[in-house]
Amino acid sequence: MIGVAVLGAGRIAQVHARAIQAAGARFVAVYDVVTEAAQRLAAQYGGAAEASVDAVLARPDVDAVIIASPTDTHVDFIIRSVEAGKAVLCEKPLALEIAEAQRCIDRVGDRAAIVQLGFNRRFDPSHRALQQALAAGEIGALEQLTITSRDPGPPPASYLLHSGGLFKDMTIHDLDMARWLLQEPVTTVYAQGSCLVDPAIGALGDIDTATVVLRTVSGKQCTILNSRRAVYGYDQRIEALGATGMLVSGNHYETSLLRFSAKSAGAPTALQNFFLDRYADSYRLELVDFLDAVHAGRSPSVTMADGLAALRLAEAAQQSFASGQVVTIA
């Protein structure tokens, strides 16, 4: 049974801790700068709350490490975990700066083969069914890809301040999804950003509404629609037009109840409103896949190179937004 440690004891760390046992592994240890948080998690899932990252990495019963700590610790923790011989599942983003991500990759070198990056949405059963149908040739050659990704409401200013901005914090998920589905190099990026939801977001130098258009080397077109606010719930859709059909990964609803009244003949309930509900399965299946890779000694499904590539596109979107011009990818 694989022994797993978690670095960080916040919201995402809890999601992983809960899933470890169900995935057939053992929750061994946890570390967080907030000692009580680590102790609470340890008490709940039966592992040890260690006093330092080193203490965690020193344990021989830790085979794999899940990094769910703040973004600015990712690169350091990856390097230390890999050097301690542990397999790693690191939450996205790899880093906020390309140079930092590149440094991590360079340092880790060949051992990157045991580092999985947490673009969990690739494991969502609906998105994955779309990807598999696409890969199986169900709609022929892909022509237009549209990814709609809108949060129910904006996060607090405290979060936004350290988020790296909309493109690196939110769009980056969609850029990874685009890369996964387009399966060929992106050549140009055009991004439009507006502050339409909350002036406070603009005051932080950030945006809350974005449209990003990618173009691939063969002329495939991809549009990403982002907003920090969709009052009807967490709006997560993918639409892929191909030569012989279209695939749509639609939204997920809280229940299957429909209401019929004099005003409407079949109003559904709201969408699932929280990303941990909407993507509960994808977090679970991501872990299953990671543990399977560790167990089988195979390469992870999502790599640090994927993290770097998504970050490059986010950076290009940022540049396009800032300049108002189209950015060409080398």
Place this chain on the structure above:
Amino acid sequence: MIGVAVLGAGRIAQVHARAIQAAGARFVAVYDVVTEAAQRLAAQYGGAAEASVDAVLARPDVDAVIIASPTDTHVDFIIRSVEAGKAVLCEKPLALEIAEAQRCIDRVGDRAAIVQLGFNRRFDPSHRALQQALAAGEIGALEQLTITSRDPGPPPASYLLHSGGLFKDMTIHDLDMARWLLQEPVTTVYAQGSCLVDPAIGALGDIDTATVVLRTVSGKQCTILNSRRAVYGYDQRIEALGATGMLVSGNHYETSLLRFSAKSAGAPTALQNFFLDRYADSYRLELVDFLDAVHAGRSPSVTMADGLAALRLAEAAQQSFASGQVVTIA
């Protein structure tokens, strides 16, 4: 070009008059006891308002007659039209009493081959697509058939008084639909009726809510759900379960607009609310089919025998409701 006369100048007569030209025929004459109604219709569509049924039937330029007058005139007008050598499209029901319907059939004899009965719903493109898929074997042998048929709101008491009661006025459409889709003899009928919508309907000795269950000779099961009130619109659905699949003819909406709000993620607009909107196509296509039969000299798609058979089932439902027992069909 086929010359068509209309007997009656009410709501349904207008529907037919409007459709005649579009169907490639000529609107020649109209008669109604209310002279002004006939004159208005004639003025609008270019035909003559005749002073009597005989005057209409005496016209050599009348090849076909559409009977859209009150139910108690149907049998008389059919007989006279047939005897005058005219093809006939008669609105449902053929009659309110079985004996009367039988008398009509007996009297008309072989000439029934030129009388079409107006069960227009058989021509509705959605219902017809279901019927064709069923006939093509898409779902294998039919096992359970469910017909939901609910009006937006009850008709006025003046109408109900002469309607023949819910089973003969409203259910009869669904009984014809059932016969058309089941394609084998019905052996038992069970009907439940309640007055839940409006006590005034009960005061007339009628009901407003009914559940009717048919069984065929091979054990196929059919349920009809009727109500005089569905506040969300005119609810017209058919669901057919078969050995290898299910077919559903769903409702029709006023527009394709969906509303997303904090309460609901995609509320459609109301259903089409009026039977002349919902079944506009079926009235139109019924006439096209009738004119085609006249032109080709072929038998009509829906016959007086269909009218009589539906009436027998409605009568059985009435008996079952009255007795509270299951009625066996000879």
Place this chain on the structure above:
Amino acid sequence: MIGVAVLGAGRIAQVHARAIQAAGARFVAVYDVVTEAAQRLAAQYGGAAEASVDAVLARPDVDAVIIASPTDTHVDFIIRSVEAGKAVLCEKPLALEIAEAQRCIDRVGDRAAIVQLGFNRRFDPSHRALQQALAAGEIGALEQLTITSRDPGPPPASYLLHSGGLFKDMTIHDLDMARWLLQEPVTTVYAQGSCLVDPAIGALGDIDTATVVLRTVSGKQCTILNSRRAVYGYDQRIEALGATGMLVSGNHYETSLLRFSAKSAGAPTALQNFFLDRYADSYRLELVDFLDAVHAGRSPSVTMADGLAALRLAEAAQQSFASGQVVTIA
């Protein structure tokens, strides 16, 4: 923390065992006539595999017992558990015969207040949302209730032999649902049964296709549509028509993928195909509710009286089917 034991170690027992920890309780012990099955379950979830029911009931750390053994053991195990002072959650049905169910209730007497019956579907979030909207008056007075409940495919003959027949095995869930939603006494039952899916089922004296119609004291109408085979998946729907609207608890899909092709503009994936997937949430929430009742010392949400009442309706359906006549409930 409440200590829970499980009697039986089969499929449903596993579902409960898995859910106990997640619900904040402790899985303490298990018993099954098949010793290895009990041992496997104990090994997986950390409890003890006891050699007898008595050994389980003798444990002071067992506060509550979940009975997931064959139906013919239910009454005996309930009585023994209650007499040992344990709270009980017993899988449906309470018994296959009314006399047996009545005997259980009589024997348990006042202590019935600690026995919950496992009609888990009442805890399904979609069905429950419908029930709550109904109870909140969203559609006014209920008039017609339609419950569609079809299995993906028939169970093996070995299961059917001891199932008690379609009405007591399958319809009983829907009858409980009907009682829960109708909220008033049923006065008549009409049931039609056919063997259309598999002649082998008929050879066992059972049926595979049924239509059951209930009528309540105030004239509300309820239809239940059952089949042992729906090739498109596990078809579980409820539709409630009321004076001011309609509520529909719709089906659940495997994913939210829609496929568009030259043949179809938006084909969804299949329905969830297995009852343990479709009702995973309801099993989980049922246990949460049971543990809450135990913890709070309150009466269970679903009682043995509910089990007996559903069984009476199933018996009436059986009689109606056998006689071909409507059965009046005393």
Place this chain on the structure above:
Amino acid sequence: MIGVAVLGAGRIAQVHARAIQAAGARFVAVYDVVTEAAQRLAAQYGGAAEASVDAVLARPDVDAVIIASPTDTHVDFIIRSVEAGKAVLCEKPLALEIAEAQRCIDRVGDRAAIVQLGFNRRFDPSHRALQQALAAGEIGALEQLTITSRDPGPPPASYLLHSGGLFKDMTIHDLDMARWLLQEPVTTVYAQGSCLVDPAIGALGDIDTATVVLRTVSGKQCTILNSRRAVYGYDQRIEALGATGMLVSGNHYETSLLRFSAKSAGAPTALQNFFLDRYADSYRLELVDFLDAVHAGRSPSVTMADGLAALRLAEAAQQSFASGQVVTIA
């Protein structure tokens, strides 16, 4: 009764001719360079086939002229009709070149008040319901607008040669829709074009797949997705995200039939496949609105200025595509 003449006797001319009577007006005359086409139309709808445009315009019984001739005749026919004192409904586009459109507007001057431009989609009941809900403030301030507009299949090369290219031929409808819904000036246009459907289209110097992104003065974002091929049918959708909700004008289906099988739990039929079916209502209602404007002496709902503005945006899209850069609108 308003007397209407039609210039042109092709496909669209037929649509208008058929609708004139139903809209309560009189079809008086028709002209087409192909004399037989004009004669056929005249025979079918009862008007006169005139030998020249002048002959049509000389008729005192012609109050209004519908221009449904090739695009390169539009400006000339508008000017001559207006100078003859006729009200005009002219098919889109006003012209293929901005200078030509401007010349028409300049020449017509104040009399533009009697010229309506045929952007019929504004009259589509679903799109219009969206526009009205938006105007009524149902979703608060508009933030992101997405218009998906895909043809079932590419038109013949003979058509494409004279079409003016994808942006002026196809996107122009969506650009008008965008202007109608955005209700504020567009400041930048970015357009991407690809030839992915048919190399023959590329050989003509045209494209078949386009993504166009507009930005308004207040930062609202609008995306238009075009393709010359959607094998699942004529894909016409509008999605409007606002501060308090979202509105979607969805696709229209051939029938409401859903198919359930082992592969899919509810596959709809294909989309309406032909623009004259999908937009039948909008052509009809456009004419009703035009006749109402003529009758009431009011300004038309869609003006030549609208035609020019849409053409300017199409031209900007063309420039953006050609240069690969964002185009700023003066």
